[in-house]
Amino acid sequence: MSEETIFTQIVAGEIPSHTVYEDETTYAFLDVNPLAPGHTLVIPKEPYERLNDMPTDLIGDVFETTGQIAEAVENAVDAPATTIAINNGEAAGQEVPHVHVHIVPQFEDGTAKPIHTLFDGVDLADDELAQIAEAIRSNQ
Numbered sequence: 001m002s003e004e005t006i007f008t009q010i011v012a013g014e015i016p017s018h019t020v021y022e023d024e025t026t027y028a029f030l031d032v033n034p035l036a037p038g039h040t041l042v043i044p045k046e047p048y049e050r051l052n053d054m055p056t057d058l059i060g061d062v063f064e065t066t067g068q069i070a071e072a073v074e075n076a077v078d079a080p081a082t083t084i085a086i087n088n089g090e091a092a093g094q095e096v097p098h099v100h101v102h103i104v105p106q107f108e109d110g111t112a113k114p115i116h117t118l119f120d121g122v123d124l125a126d127d128e129l130a131q132i133a134e135a136i137r138s139n140q
């Protein structure tokens with residue numbers, strides 16, 4: 001776990017934020033550089049760097065808060081849907097080394113983009129998929 005991050009400073013009130021939710025283990029606030037109106041970040045209060053590092057009960061807490069806040073965000077900005085995403089590690093574009101779930105509202109105004117637009121995609125044969133699935137099963 002990292003000692004302190006910009007997000008632990010937000011939780012501690014040392015850096016201002018537009019807080020929308022707080023409970024014992026989780027915290028949610030507006031992204032300072034929003035991708036859409038209502039773009040919100042949900043974090044565990046403890047500064048785990050990646051989702052993989054977190055205890056499962058805390059992952060549960062973060063996703064419980066995410067579901068609850070996604071509903072509130074959609075209602076608040078009148079969005080029919082949200083994209084919910086985690087940049088899980090530096091190579092995935094994670095800038096702040098403290099797990100955060102992005103809740104980004106999407107609108108029916110022609111600007112909505114599915115997450116598949118982020119990737120070029122790959123062609124994998126069925127035996128390659130089977131091999132990858134086996135590798136994932138044996139790495140648990």
Ligand code: AMP
Pocket residue numbers: 006015017030031032033034041086087093094095096097
């Ligand atoms: P990521 O690239 O997934 O690590 O996203 C980090 C997010 O944190 C970005 O969307 C930033 O705009 C956001 N961010 C950074 N500093 C702050 C801050 N002080 N308050 C709110 N959001 C922040």
